[in-house]
Amino acid sequence: MQVVAAYAHSQNTPIAVDTFELDGVREREVLIEMKAAGLCRSDMSFFDGSRDWSDYPLVLGHEGAGVVLDCGSGVTHVRPGDHVIPVAIPECGECPACRSRKTNLCDLYFKPTSRRPFRLQGKPTRAFCELGTFSQRIIVRDTQVTKISPLAPMDVVCCLGCAGATGIGAALFTARMEANSSAVVFGLGGIGLNVVEGARIAGARMIIGVDSNPAKEPFARAAGVTHFVDASKPGADTLGLIRELTDGGADYAFECVGHADILRLAVECTRIGWGTTVMLGVLPGAQELALRPRSIQEGRRLLGSYLGNVKTRTELPLLVDMYLDGRLHLDNLISHRISLDQIGEGFELLASGDARRVVIDF
Numbered sequence: 001m002q003v004v005a006a007y008a009h010s011q012n013t014p015i016a017v018d019t020f021e022l023d024g025v026r027e028r029e030v031l032i033e034m035k036a037a038g039l040c041r042s043d044m045s046f047f048d049g050s051r052d053w054s055d056y057p058l059v060l061g062h063e064g065a066g067v068v069l070d071c072g073s074g075v076t077h078v079r080p081g082d083h084v085i086p087v088a089i090p091e092c093g094e095c096p097a098c099r100s101r102k103t104n105l106c107d108l109y110f111k112p113t114s115r116r117p118f119r120l121q122g123k124p125t126r127a128f129c130e131l132g133t134f135s136q137r138i139i140v141r142d143t144q145v146t147k148i149s150p151l152a153p154m155d156v157v158c159c160l161g162c163a164g165a166t167g168i169g170a171a172l173f174t175a176r177m178e179a180n181s182s183a184v185v186f187g188l189g190g191i192g193l194n195v196v197e198g199a200r201i202a203g204a205r206m207i208i209g210v211d212s213n214p215a216k217e218p219f220a221r222a223a224g225v226t227h228f229v230d231a232s233k234p235g236a237d238t239l240g241l242i243r244e245l246t247d248g249g250a251d252y253a254f255e256c257v258g259h260a261d262i263l264r265l266a267v268e269c270t271r272i273g274w275g276t277t278v279m280l281g282v283l284p285g286a287q288e289l290a291l292r293p294r295s296i297q298e299g300r301r302l303l304g305s306y307l308g309n310v311k312t313r314t315e316l317p318l319l320v321d322m323y324l325d326g327r328l329h330l331d332n333l334i335s336h337r338i339s340l341d342q343i344g345e346g347f348e349l350l351a352s353g354d355a356r357r358v359v360i361d362f
C-alpha cells in the first residue's frame with residue numbers, strides 16, 4: 001500500500017514529505033493507522049546536523065498513537081480495532097532485562113533488525129526506532145505495540161510514548177521520588193514539564209523549575225512548579241538560590257537540557273548525603289561529563305534513564321490511566337497542532353524554544 005510519510009534525507013537538509021510503499025504484515029508484526037504523533041528533538045537531530053548518522057533516507061517519528069488495522073500470525077496481545085501507542089523500546093517479556101524490575105531496556109532494543117517495511121522509490125528505507133510514526137500507517141513488531149484504553153484521546157496521550165514516559169517516569173520510576181521531597185528541574189520543555197507532572201504526582205512539597213525563557217513560567221506553574229528560576233538573568237546565582245530555597249540542596253535534580261555544564265550544576269544543587277540527579281537531556285556526542293569528584297563522594301547519586309524506566313507494554317498503560325483519572329494533566333503540554341505537511345514548520349517551532357509539544361493530527 002502507499003503511505004505519505006516525513007523523512008530525513010540527510011543532515012542539514014529540511015525534513016521532507018513523500019509517498020512510500022509500505023509492506024503488509026509478516027509474522028508477529030502489527031499494522032497501525034496513525035491518528036496522532038508528537039514531534040521530538042531526537043527526530044530533529046537527524047536533519048539539523050547534531051548527530052553522526054549515515055543510514056539515509058530515514059523515516060522519522062517515534063511518538064504517537066493509532067489504531068490497529070491488521071496483525072500477522074503469532075500476535076496475541078492486540079487485534080484490529082485496538083487503540084495503541086507504538087513504543088521505541090520493545091518489551092519482549094522474556095529477556096533478562098524484561099524479567100528484572102531494574103530496567104525497561106529490553107535486550108531487543110540493542111539488536112539490529114534487518115526488516116525495512118518502508119520503500120522510497122524502490123529503496124528499502126529504515127524507520128527511526130523501527131517505528132516511523134510520521135507516516136499515515138506503520139508496520140511494527142508486536143513487542144513495540146502497547147494497548148491502551150479506547151477512552152483516551154489519542155491526540156493527547158500520543159505524547160506519553162516519548163516525552164511523557166521519559167519525564168513522568170524519571171520522577172516516579174527512576175528517581176522514585178517520595179512525598180514531601182524537593183526537586184529541581186532544569187529545562188522546562190516537553191520532557192521537563194512531564195518531570196514536573198511526575199514530581200507533583202509523587203507528592204513533592206517543592207518543585208523548582210529552571211529555564212532561560214521566562215515565558216515558560218506560567219505553564220511550569222500550571223504543571224506544579226512552586227518556584228521559578230530565570231537562568232537568563234545576568235549574574236543569576238542559580239546554585240546559591242537553590243541551596244537557600246531547599247535548606248542545603250534539593251533531594252532530586254533532573255537535567256532535561258542536554259548540556260554537560262548544566263548536568264554538573266544539577267548534581268551540585270542536590271543535597272550532600274542523598275541528593276539524586278537523573279540525566280535526561282542528550283549530550284551532543286563530543287561532550288564529556290566533568291563532575292567534581294567530591295560531589296559524588298559526598299553521597300550524591302547520578303542516574304541514567306531511557307523513557308523514564310517505564311516498561312513500555314506493561315507500565316505505559318498506567319500513565320494513560322493516570323491521565324484518564326485526572327491525576328496527570330497532559331492537555332497543557334500540547335502547544336501546537338499541525339497537519340503532516342506542516343511538519344517543517346512544526347520543527348521550526350520546536351527549535352525556536354517557543355513550543356512545548358507539537359502534535360500532528362492525521
Ligand SMILES: [Zn+2]
Nearest residue numbers: 040042162163
Ligand atoms: Zn523522543
Ligand SMILES: [Zn+2]
Nearest residue numbers: 092095098106
Ligand atoms: Zn525483553
